[in-house]
Amino acid sequence: MTISFNINGQPTSLEVDGDTPLLWVVRDMLDLKGTKFGCGKAACGACTLHVDGKAVRSCSYAVKYADGKNITTIEGLSNGDQLHPVQQAWMEEIVPQCGYCQPGFMMATAALLSEIPNPTDEDIDNNIVNVCRCATYYRMRKAIHRAAGLQSKNAKNQPS
Amino acid sequence: MKKAHRAYLAFSLLLALLVFGFSTPRPHPPEPKLPEKSKSTAAELTPEQAFDLMMEVLTHKRCVNCHPADDYPRQGEDSHIHNFGVQRGPDNHGVAALQCQTCHQSENNNHAGVPGAPEWSLAPRKMAWQGLTRVEIARSMLNPENNGGRTLEETVHHLTEHELVLWAWEPGVDANGTPREKPPVPKAEYIKAVKTWAAGGAPIPEE
Amino acid sequence: MSTPKPKKKFSRRKFIVRSTVGVGVAIGATYFTRPLWRRSIAGFVNSAELPYNGSTDEPRLWFEVTADNEVILNSPKVEMGQGTFTGLAQIAADELEVDIQQIKVIHAPTASGNIDGTSTGGSTSISSLWQPLRELAATMREMLKIEAAKQLGTDAAALTVRDGVVAHNGRALTYGEIVKNVTEWEIPETPPLKDVSTYKFVGKPVPRVDLKDKVIGAPMFGMDASLPDMLYGAVVRSERIGATFVGADTSAAEKMPGVVKVVKEPDFVGVVATSQMAAEQAKQAIKAEWATERNWQSEDIEAMIKVGQGDPVTIQKTGRAKRILDNEEDVVTAEFTSPIGAHAQMEPNGAVAHVEGDKATIIMSTQVVNLTRQEVADRLGLAPEDVNIIPTYLGGGFGRRLHTPNAVQAAVLSKAAGKPVKCFFNRREEFQNDTFRPPTHHVLRGVLDKQGKIKAIEHNLSSGDVMFGSPMFPGIAEPVLGADAGAWRGGMIQYEAIPNFRTVSWRVKLPFATSWWRSLGLLANTFAIESFMDELALKAGKDPVQFRLEHIQEDETGHRLREVIKAAADKAGWKDEVVNGRAMGFAASTDARTPCAQVAEVSIENGEIKVHKVTCAIDPGIAVNPDQVRAQCEGSIIMGQSAAMYERMFVKDGQLLPTIYGPYRMALMRDAPKEIDVVILENAEAPGAVGEPPLGPIGAAIANAVFRLTGERLRSLPLAIA
Known part of the structure; x- marks a missing residue:
């Protein structure tokens, strides 16, 4: 079937079996490799991206549901060269180790901050349940709080 | 002794081949056994018998897993707390950035083993069934305080036509590719039983 | 423009190059099997400092100077999150006299000739390369100075070096400019190393060199690799402990859409298809037969x-x-x-393989480039030199990638299909074949x-x-x-x-x-x-x-x-x-x-x-x-x-x-x-x-x-x- 959506701002249309996981469409057909395969069972969160601004685990999301929607992947999280506050915070806290799970965590965090701009530790615990085997959780928590600060600072600096 | 040993080895090898020879397909769970009563058709049931039949379904894990008494969905045949400590959230659809729809869509995903149906969510806390007896479930179900102000007719509608409820008969496969167990009463008989029970005045037996 | 190829023999330096650890062990075997010896060997192993064991001490196989004055460090060690690339960049920058920003660390493909003989493991990457890498970097710096002296018409001792710029009396050449005009390298004896206290980068909390790429989702892991015209492979594996492969009925899989080839080998059966999903589905349709001797329980x-x-x-x-x-x-x-x-590392094991005639290329996450190369060469009947292992960043190592039979399987599938093949474990296979x-x-x-x-x-x-x-x-x-x-x-x-x-x-x-x-x-x-x-x-x-x-x-x-x-x-x-x-x-x-x-x-x-x-x-x-x-x-x-x-x-x-x-x-x-x-x-x-x-x-x-x-x-x- 023909599926059309916007991905990272680009209108895209492709011919694909509608039950194909969005993850494989994004990685293999659109060559956006930042979104990772971890488990294929919606268990680890490495494949997290945004569909209409909401966090979705794309390994378990049939591409047919994406028709007509806006998809954002890690490649589209930044605004050109201007890193998203979550990415900026990740840089400042030097979070990644192997780095494989990090795009999924950053996408989940960005989704969290758009719903809860100033998350408490408990909010973080309840919302961010992705898996990181290098166990960078300690720095990730610091980075999430830092990202919240950067985001509100950006918002204040925005001309009204 | 040696000969016997060799024969035993050959036999066990053969047995192993027979039993474990094929990695797929995986063993299916046993077909659900119908309760004795349901062997007669639902139309012949008294409302009391229909109640029993209906409750065979409503107390099944496919229903109760999403009617927990706390803030954690249950999953699996052993009704364990949902992996990763997934939570109910303010509107029964999960928390801010970990919504049910982060993983569950409007249909089962049999590649991933992630179940799905329209409006995938938890029953509101007032509709908790976990830990209740059949009689308590029925009372709660008919109590407008708990059932979202539904009339009996509306309750019957929910029980017999809501896609999320009827998902129980098309529960798909789990992460291992193993089909999920279905309720012990076929869907059509269950629907008839609910209607028979309601038409008979929705009697709730004494505890 | 990159560093020219050597034209002159170079003198040997202190850095020792070994072939395999096996040699020393084999000699020892004759003598050291008595209990007392074993104890002292155990004591030695417990406290030993493991030396670096690699294929080359040729500085130009470690460092490549680009025209825009960047130094590419070909790392024989892989980066799996442990931060080794950053540590190596710091060590090299200090002896090379370049800024850390001028160093770019990449994984050395085995075809580069710079091959780690053992593994990236045992927490030894920085400790074992501490001495050799400083010596290599210092030697490379001296080589650049000697060349600069020739080009500037002065004595190397009179030159000052800073941030990859060699200067003398107001005239200056960048390393990039120097290498452009080299016709013949002169390789000196290893110069004395700097005092550790004078290092600018060693000992400092400099940000990881791979930080930005890992934050913007730049593709870099084995699983992100792709080659033109690439197909997708899957291999059927037993889910039971101790199972040996007997045979397989592949008739259903062969007829499935997207299936290019079913590959039957003596020890496994696999499938090559046009997409990941088609390969996975065809694999499910293969009925494989396994012999198991026992039904193991915890x-x-x-x-x-x-x-x-x-x-x-x-x-x-x-x-x-x-x-x-x-x-x-x-x-x-x-x-x-x-x-x-279980290791449970996030990136599943697998490889992208391309076998063309008597050459093979494997792109993958591996902690043992040398062993991977040897195993692929053995299976395909190739000389190790004809197999190029291109290591990528690892989506976690933790020891899981110290054995890489996945490379062999991907190579076999590629050879059979005549095209590049990407073949990865799914998560269930990853857990059961850990x-x-x-x-x-x-x-x-x-x-x-x-x-x-x-x-x-x-x-x-x-x-x-x-x-x-x-x-x-x-x-x-x-x-x-x-x-x-x-x-x-x-x-x-x-x-x-x-x-x-x-x-x-x-x-x-x-x-x-x-x-x-x-x-x-x-x-x-x-x-x-x-x-x-x-x-x-x-x-x-x-x-x-x-x-x-x-x-x-x-x-x-x-x-x-x-x-x-x-x-x-x-x-x-x-x-x-x-x-x-x-x-x-x-x-x-x-x-x-x-x-x-x-x-x-x-x-x-x-x-x-x-x-x-x-x-x-x-x-x-x-x-x-x-x-x-x-x-x-x-x-x-x-x-x-x-x-x-x-x-x-x-x-x-x-x-x-x-x-x-x-x-x-x-x-x-x-x-x-x-x-x-x-x-x-x-x-x-x-x-x-x-x-x-x-x-x-x-x-x-x-x-x-x-x-x-x-x-x-x-x-x-x-x-x-x-």
Whole structure:
């Protein structure tokens, strides 16, 4: 079937079996490799991206549901060269180790901050349940709080 | 002794081949056994018998897993707390950035083993069934305080036509590719039983 | 423009190039199989500094200067999160006299000729390259200066160098400009190295060199690789322990849409298709037949892993521990166990392979480029030089990629299909075909003297194989070592002031693959020994920290251990009492010469153990990058906590289970301590191991804290309170 959506701002249309996981469409057909395969069972969160601004685990999301929607992947999280506050915070806290799970965590965090701009530790615990085997959780928590600060600072600096 | 040993080895090898020879397909769970009563058709049931039949379904894990008494969905045949400590959230659809729809869509995903149906969510806390007896479930179900102000007719509608409820008969496969167990009463008989029970005045037996 | 090819023979420098470790081991085998020798070998292995073992000491195979004055460092070691690329960049930048920003570290493909002979593992990358890389960089800098002197018409000694710019009397050439005009390199003897105190980057917390790429999602892992016209492969695997492949009915799979080829080999069957999904679905349709001899259960495995079964080797012996413990009264005895552990690294194993005629290219995440190359070459009947392994960033290593049969399978599929093939494990295969951390059983015995000091202590450990059976080591290693040095890692008694101590390692061969898991035996062995030390301290009525200090010998190793113990206790504000429902637990270990001590602050919440804070003191010697030393401590602590508190594989009806995250419970954000305080001591003159030593103490530190809260001594991992 023909599926059309916007991905990272680009209108895209492709011919694909509608039950194909969005993850494989994004990685293999659109060559956006930042979104990772971890488990294929919606268990680890490495494949997290945004569909209409909401966090979705794309390994378990049939591409047919994406028709007509806006998809954002890690490649589209930044605004050109201007890193998203979550990415900026990740840089400042030097979070990644192997780095494989990090795009999924950053996408989940960005989704969290758009719903809860100033998350408490408990909010973080309840919302961010992705898996990181290098166990960078300690720095990730610091980075999430830092990202919240950067985001509100950006918002204040925005001309009204 | 040696000969016997060799024969035993050959036999066990053969047995192993027979039993474990094929990695797929995986063993299916046993077909659900119908309760004795349901062997007669639902139309012949008294409302009391229909109640029993209906409750065979409503107390099944496919229903109760999403009617927990706390803030954690249950999953699996052993009704364990949902992996990763997934939570109910303010509107029964999960928390801010970990919504049910982060993983569950409007249909089962049999590649991933992630179940799905329209409006995938938890029953509101007032509709908790976990830990209740059949009689308590029925009372709660008919109590407008708990059932979202539904009339009996509306309750019957929910029980017999809501896609999320009827998902129980098309529960798909789990992460291992193993089909999920279905309720012990076929869907059509269950629907008839609910209607028979309601038409008979929705009697709730004494505890 | 890159560095020109050499035109002149160069002199040999101090950096030694070895072929394989097997040679030395083989020579040793003839002589060293007697128990006493084995013990001294074990002692040597326990404290040895492992030298770098690689294919080349040619500076131009390590460094490539580009026209825009960037230096590409071809790393024979791989980056799997441990921060090695950053450390290597710092070391090279300081001797090369370039800014850290001018260095770009890449994985050296084997075709580059710069090949690591052993592995990226054992926490040795920085420590083993510390000397060679500085010498190579210093030599490269001198080579550039000699050339610059020629081009500027002056003497090399008169030149100044800074940020990759060579200057003399107001004239300047960048390294990039210098290499453009080189016709013939002159390679000097290794120049003297700079004083460590003058380094600008070594010792500083510079940000990781791969930070930006990893934050913007730049493609870089084995699984991100693709080649033009690439197909997707899948290999059918048994889900049962000990199964051997008999045959397969592939007729259904052959007819499926997208299937290009079904590949039948003597030892496996695979499929090549036009998409990942088509390959996966075709694989499901193949009916493979397997022979299995036994229907294994967890109880069978547990019954095998018992001290007293299998072959014992005494790996450590001072005094007469056994005789004393056999005869004294009031001997304390305790048993401990640890379960089968999965690597569960996030990026599945696999490879992209392209076999064209008598050449093969493999792009993948591997910790053993040389072994991978050899295995692919052997299977395809090619010369190793005709196989190019292109390593990528690893989506986690942890020892899982020290064996890479996936490369061979991808290569076989590619050869059969005549096109590049990408072939990866799915997650279920990843869990069931892991090379697991072996389960262990420990028996500790100890007795105190009248002053409440340990008179004798003995550790008996039983474990599945770690090092033995690994394709990384020749079989000849087994009779030489006697005991599996991976299994007993961390198993020796580190308190050498005790007059009588002894460690015995019992080997058990399990029916499934067990092997290297980050820190090897350290996690389980330290859990057992340091829990037991706590029991003895309490029996002696002494503070556990003081008690440990009392048993440390007066030598350099002892000094370093004593200092980390004191530093951890000081920083944590160590108190052996329960305050507001929280208790502290203490433990220490020495691994690969790096001592580490940790204090865990723990409470019980809703019937579960909750770790609030961990204070960690570590002495890795020179901390090349203190921030990454910290990062390794933080990660090791949480990974160790995860293994100690939650993780467990079991065996049911011949299968290793579970096969997915979640049921294989691991620490998540909510489980990780909210505070981790790391103190770095540098009481050695070179960098030592960092990536694994901090995994040692955490299990025992948590269990020791739990004892203070509940009075219950937890002797099995994963820790669970009754």
